[in-house]
Amino acid sequence: MKNKKFTIAPDGVDPNKLPKRKLYTGAEIPAIGLGTFGSDRFSAEDIANAVKGAISVGYRHIDCASVYGNEDLIGDALQEVMAGGVKREELWISSKLWNDMHGQGDVLLSVAKTLKDLKLDYLDMYFVHWPFPNYHAPGVSVDSRDPHAVPYIHENFMKTWRQMERLVEMGLVRHIGTSNMTVPKLKLLLRDAKIKPACNQMELHPHFQQPELFKFVVDNGIVPIGFSPIGSPTRPDRDVTPEDTVDIQDPVIVKIAERLNVHPAVVCVKWAVQRGQVPIPFSIYRNEYLSNIQSTVTAPLTDEEMEEIAGIDKNCRLIKGQVFLWEGADDWEDLWDLDGEVKTWD
Numbered sequence: 106m107k108n109k110k111f112t113i114a115p116d117g118v119d120p121n122k123l124p125k126r127k128l129y130t131g132a133e134i135p136a137i138g139l140g141t142f143g144s145d146r147f148s149a150e151d152i153a154n155a156v157k158g159a160i161s162v163g164y165r166h167i168d169c170a171s172v173y174g175n176e177d178l179i180g181d182a183l184q185e186v187m188a189g190g191v192k193r194e195e196l197w198i199s200s201k202l203w204n205d206m207h208g209q210g211d212v213l214l215s216v217a218k219t220l221k222d223l224k225l226d227y228l229d230m231y232f233v234h235w236p237f238p239n240y241h242a243p244g245v246s247v248d249s250r251d252p253h254a255v256p257y258i259h260e261n262f263m264k265t266w267r268q269m270e271r272l273v274e275m276g277l278v279r280h281i282g283t284s285n286m287t288v289p290k291l292k293l294l295l296r297d298a299k300i301k302p303a304c305n306q307m308e309l310h311p312h313f314q315q316p317e318l319f320k321f322v323v324d325n326g327i328v329p330i331g332f333s334p335i336g337s338p339t340r341p342d343r344d345v346t347p348e349d350t351v352d353i354q355d356p357v358i359v360k361i362a363e364r365l366n367v368h369p370a371v372v373c374v375k376w377a378v379q380r381g382q383v384p385i386p387f388s389i390y391r392n393e394y395l396s397n398i399q400s401t402v403t404a405p406l407t408d409e410e411m412e413e414i415a416g417i418d419k420n421c422r423l424i425k426g427q428v429f430l431w432e433g434a435d436d437w438e439d440l441w442d443l444d445g446e447v448k449t450w451d
């Protein structure tokens with residue numbers, strides 16, 4: 106099967122017609138990507154198959170991370186599509202540095218492992234997954250505290266960022282980016298970075314629109330990448346709390362979905378692209394990832410619908426990051442600088 110010609114399925118979207126966003130370097134990123142976090146529910150094999158399936162319906166942007174534990178199989182999938190004629194430069198492949206690899210010398214080791222697994226010689230984007238070196242064992246309870254966990258320490262983050270910058274200088278990654286940041290942390294980074302982040306990956310869905318952070322990154326020439334764009338209905342049970350709201354059950358989203366005759370999830374994706382962020386919806390099901398990409402090239406939502414969706418923001422963060430808290434921290438809100446400045450604990 107290795108050399109089977111890889112063609113776009115008749116019901117897929119021509120990648121040349123996909124909307125794109127320009128980064129400050131002039132590079133263009135496809136305005137939708139495929140997420141690859143299996144949430145403990147989907148196997149690495151299923152996800153690698155979805156990567157192949159998604160590329161066959163027109164996706165060219167794949168959002169990976171070492172901590173998702175599936176980069177080796179995704180690497181095999183990428184090899185297969187490239188053997189079938191998809192050129193490396195047509196693809197946008199992102200990955201992320203996990204929290205346990207922030208130390209001196211570790212960033213290079215980490216990207217080397219990711220490149221080996223993905224079987225690539227460069228990444229288009231490498232994110233710092235979280236701005237903390239706080240590690241937790243897979244699947245631990247959200248209430249547990251790692252005794253080595255620490256709050257954000259800018260000096261330490263800059264040591265990690267310098268290593269990220271070095272990867273660009275070495276040609277191993279084309280762009281570097283941040284994830285799970287706040288405005289105060291980004292202000293410090295923009296002040297001190299030699300190479301500024303090209304993208305900021307952040308939780309974005311109709312019930313969590315983060316207007317202030319969104320505006321800040323756009324105003325600073327950084328492209329927002331929206332994770333959990335559908336409100337992550339299949340996220341791990343440990344990330345679900347009773348207060349969480351459900352985007353795909355919101356009456357405004359459901360009403361628009363009925364008008365368009367699509368699943369409410371598709372409305373979330375369509376809104377995201379139209380608002381200007383780059384959503385990275387996850388699904389292993391062909392009908393779902395196909396309808397998500399098709400929504401990027403169909404007639405736009407009306408101005409009234411865009412306004413209605415702007416009005417349903419509930420400031421409902423789903424990926425709260427509790428497991429990254431340090432001993433002495435009160436609760437997950439301590440991670441997110443809600444007072445407008447980076448909290449210090451000394």
Ligand SMILES: NC(=O)c1ccc[n+]([C@@H]2O[C@H](COP(=O)([O-])OP(=O)(O)OC[C@H]3O[C@@H](n4cnc5c(N)ncnc54)[C@H](OP(=O)(O)O)[C@@H]3O)[C@@H](O)[C@H]2O)c1
Nearest residue numbers: 140141142332333334335336337339368370386387388393
């Ligand atoms: N930087 C970070 O810290 C971070 C954090 C979280 C996620 N991410 C990235 O963002 C990606 C996406 O986020 P996510 O996986 O949390 O959640 P998501 O994309 O908001 O939700 C995924 C779920 O939505 C459902 N879905 C997708 N398309 C659908 C459609 N057309 N119709 C009906 N249902 C649909 C699927 O559930 P069913 O199986 O029920 O159909 C799927 O499992 C991740 O895979 C990962 O790459 C990054």
